[in-house]
Amino acid sequence: MNFLLKTSLLTAGLAWFLFSGCTTITPGHDHHHHTGIRVYDAWVRAVPPNMKMTAAYMSLHNHSDMEDALLSAETPVAGVVETHTVEENNGVMSMKPVDSIPVPANGMQELKPGGYHLMLIQLKEVPKKGENVSLVLNFKHAGRMEVDAKVNDMPMKNMEHHDHGKSMDHKHSHQ
Numbered sequence: 613m614n615f616l617l618k619t620s621l622l623t624a625g626l627a628w629f630l631f632s633g634c635t636t637i638t639p640g641h642d643h644h645h646h647t648g649i650r651v652y653d654a655w656v657r658a659v660p661p662n663m664k665m666t667a668a669y670m671s672l673h674n675h676s677d678m679e680d681a682l683l684s685a686e687t688p689v690a691g692v693v694e695t696h697t698v699e700e701n702n703g704v705m706s707m708k709p710v711d712s713i714p715v716p717a718n719g720m721q722e723l724k725p726g727g728y729h730l731m732l733i734q735l736k737e738v739p740k741k742g743e744n745v746s747l748v749l750n751f752k753h754a755g756r757m758e759v760d761a762k763v764n765d766m767p768m769k770n771m772e773h774h775d776h777g778k779s780m781d782h783k784h785s786h787q
Protein backbone atom coordinates (compact mmCIF):
# COMPACT_ATOMS: atom_id res chain seq x y z
CA MET A 613 0.00 0.00 0.00
CA ASN A 614 1.53 3.32 -0.95
CA PHE A 615 1.81 6.24 1.37
CA LEU A 616 -0.89 8.37 -0.22
CA LEU A 617 -3.43 5.59 -0.04
CA LYS A 618 -2.60 4.94 3.60
CA THR A 619 -2.91 8.62 4.36
CA SER A 620 -6.28 8.98 2.70
CA LEU A 621 -7.59 5.88 4.44
CA LEU A 622 -6.44 7.25 7.78
CA THR A 623 -8.06 10.60 7.03
CA ALA A 624 -11.31 8.92 6.01
CA GLY A 625 -11.24 6.90 9.21
CA LEU A 626 -10.66 9.96 11.33
CA ALA A 627 -13.42 11.91 9.62
CA TRP A 628 -15.76 8.99 10.09
CA PHE A 629 -15.29 8.64 13.80
CA LEU A 630 -15.12 12.36 14.44
CA PHE A 631 -18.22 13.38 12.61
CA SER A 632 -20.54 10.40 12.44
CA GLY A 633 -22.98 9.68 15.19
CA CYS A 634 -26.17 11.11 16.56
CA THR A 635 -26.41 13.93 19.03
CA THR A 636 -29.90 13.33 20.39
CA ILE A 637 -29.93 14.07 24.10
CA THR A 638 -31.73 11.67 26.38
CA PRO A 639 -31.16 11.00 30.07
CA GLY A 640 -28.41 8.52 30.84
CA HIS A 641 -28.43 5.90 33.53
CA ASP A 642 -25.07 4.87 34.84
CA HIS A 643 -23.15 7.63 36.54
CA HIS A 644 -20.30 8.06 38.92
CA HIS A 645 -20.53 10.37 41.84
CA HIS A 646 -17.59 12.27 43.22
CA THR A 647 -17.84 15.82 44.56
CA GLY A 648 -19.83 17.89 42.05
CA ILE A 649 -19.03 16.09 38.83
CA ARG A 650 -21.00 13.21 37.38
CA VAL A 651 -20.08 11.40 34.23
CA TYR A 652 -22.80 9.94 32.01
CA ASP A 653 -22.78 7.82 28.88
CA ALA A 654 -19.02 7.43 28.51
CA TRP A 655 -18.13 5.58 25.34
CA VAL A 656 -15.12 4.88 23.18
CA ARG A 657 -15.38 4.70 19.41
CA ALA A 658 -14.82 1.20 18.07
CA VAL A 659 -12.16 1.33 15.35
CA PRO A 660 -10.72 -1.09 12.78
CA PRO A 661 -7.91 -3.33 14.11
CA ASN A 662 -5.17 -1.38 12.30
CA MET A 663 -6.09 2.00 13.83
CA LYS A 664 -3.62 3.39 16.33
CA MET A 665 -6.00 5.94 17.79
CA THR A 666 -9.61 6.45 18.75
CA ALA A 667 -11.71 8.93 20.70
CA ALA A 668 -13.72 8.87 23.92
CA TYR A 669 -16.92 10.80 24.54
CA MET A 670 -19.17 11.44 27.55
CA SER A 671 -21.46 13.93 29.25
CA LEU A 672 -19.93 15.81 32.17
CA HIS A 673 -22.47 17.20 34.63
CA ASN A 674 -21.37 19.71 37.23
CA HIS A 675 -23.66 19.80 40.28
CA SER A 676 -21.62 22.39 42.12
CA ASP A 677 -21.49 26.19 42.11
CA MET A 678 -17.88 26.15 40.98
CA GLU A 679 -16.81 25.98 37.36
CA ASP A 680 -14.65 22.95 36.75
CA ALA A 681 -12.48 21.71 33.91
CA LEU A 682 -11.32 18.35 32.60
CA LEU A 683 -7.55 18.77 32.52
CA SER A 684 -6.31 15.39 31.39
CA ALA A 685 -7.07 11.69 31.28
CA GLU A 686 -5.32 8.34 31.27
CA THR A 687 -6.23 4.83 30.20
CA PRO A 688 -4.40 1.51 30.26
CA VAL A 689 -5.19 0.97 26.55
CA ALA A 690 -3.41 4.05 25.16
CA GLY A 691 0.05 5.52 25.59
CA VAL A 692 -1.23 9.08 25.38
CA VAL A 693 -4.61 10.74 25.97
CA GLU A 694 -5.15 14.30 24.75
CA THR A 695 -8.03 16.73 25.24
CA HIS A 696 -9.21 17.85 21.80
CA THR A 697 -11.80 20.00 20.16
CA VAL A 698 -12.93 20.20 16.53
CA GLU A 699 -12.65 23.48 14.64
CA GLU A 700 -13.71 24.66 11.24
CA ASN A 701 -11.23 26.73 9.26
CA ASN A 702 -12.15 27.78 5.72
CA GLY A 703 -14.68 25.00 5.51
CA VAL A 704 -12.24 22.33 6.66
CA MET A 705 -12.98 20.51 9.90
CA SER A 706 -9.93 19.59 11.90
CA MET A 707 -9.21 18.74 15.48
CA LYS A 708 -6.75 20.43 17.74
CA PRO A 709 -5.51 19.91 21.29
CA VAL A 710 -6.90 22.15 24.04
CA ASP A 711 -5.44 22.78 27.50
CA SER A 712 -8.65 21.70 29.19
CA ILE A 713 -12.35 21.13 28.63
CA PRO A 714 -14.52 23.55 30.64
CA VAL A 715 -17.49 22.28 32.66
CA PRO A 716 -19.70 25.22 33.69
CA ALA A 717 -21.01 25.55 37.26
CA ASN A 718 -24.45 23.94 37.63
CA GLY A 719 -24.21 22.98 34.00
CA MET A 720 -22.83 20.36 31.68
CA GLN A 721 -20.34 19.79 28.94
CA GLU A 722 -20.88 17.31 26.17
CA LEU A 723 -17.92 15.42 24.70
CA LYS A 724 -19.29 14.27 21.37
CA PRO A 725 -18.40 13.63 17.75
CA GLY A 726 -17.67 16.96 16.05
CA GLY A 727 -16.82 18.69 19.35
CA TYR A 728 -14.77 18.20 22.46
CA HIS A 729 -13.38 14.70 22.87
CA LEU A 730 -10.60 12.71 24.45
CA MET A 731 -8.12 11.40 21.91
CA LEU A 732 -6.67 8.01 22.75
CA ILE A 733 -3.33 7.86 20.95
CA GLN A 734 -0.76 5.08 20.66
CA LEU A 735 -3.32 2.37 21.30
CA LYS A 736 -1.73 -0.61 23.01
CA GLU A 737 -4.71 -2.79 22.24
CA VAL A 738 -7.62 -2.09 19.94
CA PRO A 739 -10.80 -1.71 22.00
CA LYS A 740 -13.47 -4.08 20.75
CA LYS A 741 -17.17 -3.29 20.59
CA GLY A 742 -18.88 -4.33 23.81
CA GLU A 743 -15.75 -4.13 25.94
CA ASN A 744 -15.24 -1.61 28.70
CA VAL A 745 -12.31 0.78 28.69
CA SER A 746 -11.25 2.21 32.02
CA LEU A 747 -10.59 5.96 31.95
CA VAL A 748 -9.10 8.08 34.71
CA LEU A 749 -10.26 11.69 34.44
CA ASN A 750 -8.39 14.52 36.15
CA PHE A 751 -10.53 17.55 36.98
CA LYS A 752 -9.30 20.91 38.21
CA HIS A 753 -11.59 20.84 41.27
CA ALA A 754 -13.27 17.44 41.41
CA GLY A 755 -9.88 15.74 41.22
CA ARG A 756 -9.37 12.25 39.95
CA MET A 757 -12.31 10.11 38.84
CA GLU A 758 -12.33 6.68 37.30
CA VAL A 759 -15.07 5.75 34.83
CA ASP A 760 -15.79 2.82 32.57
CA ALA A 761 -16.44 3.68 28.94
CA LYS A 762 -18.30 1.25 26.74
CA VAL A 763 -16.74 0.53 23.36
CA ASN A 764 -19.33 1.18 20.69
CA ASP A 765 -19.78 2.53 17.20
CA MET A 766 -22.43 5.06 18.18
CA PRO A 767 -23.15 7.30 21.14
CA MET A 768 -24.34 5.44 24.25
CA LYS A 769 -27.36 7.65 24.64
CA ASN A 770 -28.77 6.48 21.35
CA MET A 771 -28.61 2.83 22.22
CA GLU A 772 -32.10 2.69 23.70
CA HIS A 773 -33.63 4.45 20.72
CA HIS A 774 -31.95 2.18 18.26
CA ASP A 775 -32.37 -1.06 20.10
CA HIS A 776 -35.52 -1.96 18.24
CA GLY A 777 -34.26 -3.01 14.85
CA LYS A 778 -33.67 -1.33 11.54
CA SER A 779 -32.77 2.13 12.76
CA MET A 780 -29.63 0.57 14.29
CA ASP A 781 -27.68 1.66 11.22
CA HIS A 782 -28.83 5.25 11.43
CA LYS A 783 -25.86 7.60 11.23
CA HIS A 784 -25.23 11.21 10.40
CA SER A 785 -22.31 12.11 8.23
CA HIS A 786 -20.95 15.57 7.64
CA GLN A 787 -18.36 14.68 5.05
Ligand SMILES: [Cu+2]
Nearest residue numbers: 696707729731
Ligand atom coordinates in the same frame (compact mmCIF):
# COMPACT_ATOMS: atom_id res chain seq x y z
CU1 LIG B 1 -8.93 14.31 18.37
